[in-house]
Amino acid sequence: MSNRAFSNLRRLLLGGLLASVVSSILPWSQAIADDAKTLRIGYQKFNSVNILKGTGALEKALAAQGVKVSWHEFAAGPQLLEALSTGAIDLGHAADAPSVFAQAAGKPVVYLAAEQPYPRGIGLVVREQDHITSVQELKGKRVATGRGWNAQYLLAVALQQAGLSYQDVTPAYVNNAADAVAALQSGSVQASTLWDPFLAAAEQQPGLKNLRDGSGLTNNRTFYLSTASFADQHREWLKTFFSELAKVSQWANAKPAEVASLLAPQLGIKPEVLEVASERRNYNAVPITPAIVAEQQKLADTFQGLGLIPHKLNVADAVYPTAVLP
Structure with a gap:
């Protein structure tokens, strides 16, 4: 083969190799670009975020x-906040308690806004056959709860109000509401801490009753959270999110039956x-005020x-300093 022919062949081979490399890189580049233009939202069953998802309004x-x-x-909240802190969602x-535990663990999450108080949305549920009629009677009993749950905080403050301490019960830690209910129904625990909609479902089950909700003990707020780095770079996205959230929240407050009809097929829970x-x-979402910070503190x-929690926290350190609500 002549030098000229060899040179031409080499150019063809190199050209084909480069084309192959470029064609393999382009899909990855497009995937990265698409990911950079995607708002990844974590949600739990039954919340204004869940309702917003059901309407499709944010996508538009x-x-x-x-x-x-x-x-x-x-x-639950702890799993969501872990994903947020590792960059899996934006x-x-x-709820209030998981947010505090995330800060205590050094996770880089920040408060953007809060929901209104929701004290009746958490409760201590018992079986009627156990004849427990007061929080005082939980002394020496096993209680199913989750580490860092808002309902775990209810348990702590309800025991304090009853003249008991957290050490007067034996916590049986579970990872989700379904396991808490199963433990109660089996009799392996004498009470379970729950939150809506699982609390509302338990209240309608024969043989179960809500011994104590959060009224007078805790406001049980939901918080909207992100990371400071994401909020700094995507403030317009967040403003759009909260603008659409405000619209759907007003509708949800006025039409609870329609909310139930929208979410029931998604959640597999009766309307x-x-x-x-x-x-x-x-x-309705509201700004983080000094009073709300004091609640969290x-x-x-x-x-x-x-x-x-092993050390003193300053909750105000985790509040995002710039307003994102419309």
Whole structure:
């Protein structure tokens, strides 16, 4: 083969190799670009975020900015906040206690906004056959709860109000509401801490009753959280999110039966259960005020006093300093 022929062959081979490399890189580049323009939202069953997902309104609003939306369901707040802290999602919601535990664990999450108080949305559930009629009677009993749950905080403060301490019960830690209910029904525990809609479902089951809800003990707020780095870079996305959330929240507050009909097929929960839970909830998001920070600080201090958080927290350090609500 002549030098000229060899040179031509080499050019053809190199050209083919480069084309192959480029063609293999382009899909990855496109995937990265698509991911960079996707708002990844974590949610739990039955929340204004869950309702927003069901309407499809956010997808339409963000499409004008060239942004897609992906939704990721979590069993409870601690799992959602773990995903948020590791960068698996960009935005999500969790109750008061999981948010405090995330800060205590050094997770880089920040408070963006809060929901209105929802004290009747958590409860201590017992079996009627056990004839437990007061929180005082939980002394020496086993109680199913989750580490860092909002309902775990209810258990702690309800025991304090009853003149008992957290050490007067034996916590049986579970990972989700279904396991808490199963433990109670089997008799392996004498009480379970639950939150809506699982609480509302338990209240309608024969043989179960809500011994104590959060009224007068805890506001049981839901918080909207992200990371400071994401919020800094995508403030317009967040403003669009909260704008659409406000619209759907106003509708949800006025139409609890329609909320139940929307969510029942998604969640596999009876509409009548969801309607009960929705009627006792105010979905509106509000800014993080000093009073709300003080609520969270009290919660953090309570868990620290129980030895469940090892050190003093300053909740205000985790509040995002720039307003994102419309």
